[in-house]
Amino acid sequence: MTRYLNLYFTRIGFSVLTALVGVLFALPLVWFIFAPFNPRAEMGLAIPDPFSLSNFETVFGNRFALRGLWNSLVQSVGGVILVGAGATLASYALSRSPIPGKNVITYILLLFSSVVSGSAAMVPIFLIVNGIGLIDTQIAVILVFAGGLLPTAMFILRDFIDSIPKSYEESAMVAGASPVQAFFDVALPVIRPGIVVVVVWAFVNIWGSFLIPFILLRSSEKMPAAVAIYSFYSEAGTPIVTLLAAYSLLYSLPVIILYLFVSWKFGFRFFGGIKA
């Protein structure tokens, strides 16, 4: 009898403690739930009265704000295309071709990508981009992100492709397909879920990053939202809270939607390897 009571009380105690930790985690975000809908939002927590979308109207009327979101989209989509295409081709080759030392290549790339972090390598990345004359261009941001994210993306995808039986492509080739046809028509559709995961992961990474565009870009009309958001301050240096709150929410939406999409579609999974 006591042991059932024991279990029961543990369960209650854990529930209370979990709820408490959950509330503590939620506290810093509560303000962020209300402020975007409050036309008189300040740093203080207040229930909007009335709820209003006027802050969003302000954002949509601000050409510079929209420009920032557009730039984020350009840079993220550009990076994602390079990461997706590059990683798919490379990991397919690492999985299916007789290149010597494939495992060593994979691990060395992974090692490099975890050692060369953005904060350790900001000087040489700046100098290299400067050297090839791409400072203050969006393409520079795209290329730097693509290079940095590719090793992990290849690692994830290679795992995925290794788990697919070779007989798929082999039977296509017995039927007369060329290796390239076997790749595009047979392997690619099977790999697609893996590519989706990599693409979403890369998108979220680029979309949310601050440091790389902050270092590589100068002109305000090229800044992604992560950097552009810092210009929403009045001339006195105080933040325009209404604009910032609504903008933050708009800027967060793609990340939230993608997260919900991935956890609904794939559940949450862990991939081996070291995150960039």
Next chain:
Amino acid sequence: MRSFSLLSRSAGAAFLTPAGLLIGAFVIAPFFWVIYVSFTNRTLLGRTAMNPDFVGFANYFSLFDAASFFTRGEFGFSLILTVQFVLLSALAGQAALGMLLAWMLQSVPKSLKRLTEAVVIAAWILPEVVVAFAWFAFLDYENGTLNMIMDALGLPPGDWLLSFPFWVIVVFNTWRGTAFSMMLFNSAFSSIPPSYFQAADVAGATSWQKFRDIGLPLIRGHVVTDLILITMWTFNVFTPFLLTSGGPSYRTEILPIYTYRVAFRDFEFGKGAAVGVIVMLINLVFALFYLWVTRRRAKGVAA
């Protein structure tokens, strides 16, 4: 039997080329370039921007200058601050809290589990500038949510970012990153066969005993993985910059922020590169350790 390969060697090489070029230019080249720059007096502007001189170990000597090593705003101070930051926010904060949450989530009602996970994960996935701004509002002296709560509890309000900047970034980084450890431990705990715990229940074990004698030993491998990864990430994290810019008076200037200031505010690229090299060496130690652990584990499974 000779294994039949689907892709010829040359086709394989062609497939590898695009990724190889990008990684070569923006990961491998920076690795070697930063070592080279750290031995020069390269600056952003002026004569040494175009024709930097080779200065040997001068940048490293200036970083490790015993006279100023521990002074605020110098390398040694920043290094020690970073170590404290990692120990407190990653190991004592994220890992311990993540472990506690993961363990409790095994036995709380489903709906509470879902809700708690959603909040903790939200702190992790939202863009860094957004959470930094939310924290600004949270910590605001006049109207912030935290001081509102302090007031309701009858406690004096605090000007947190000015009075306790280091503790702010420690708590902030714990809040930001706990989700990863929680999810990793959560999936590790769920992979333990329930019968183990049921047997312990029959024997009348408390939750702590089950954790100590069954849960923790069985997920030891995951704990090691988690500790190495979050240590590396926290060691390289730039996000606190968005909250404090390294200040006030260098009190939150962890190494990534220090590197940024030396290179892009003071324009001393050579010195900034030398810091980068040291950070990469430390990263390398952790990464090699990680690979060694995972490879050993893979072998253990095969044997």
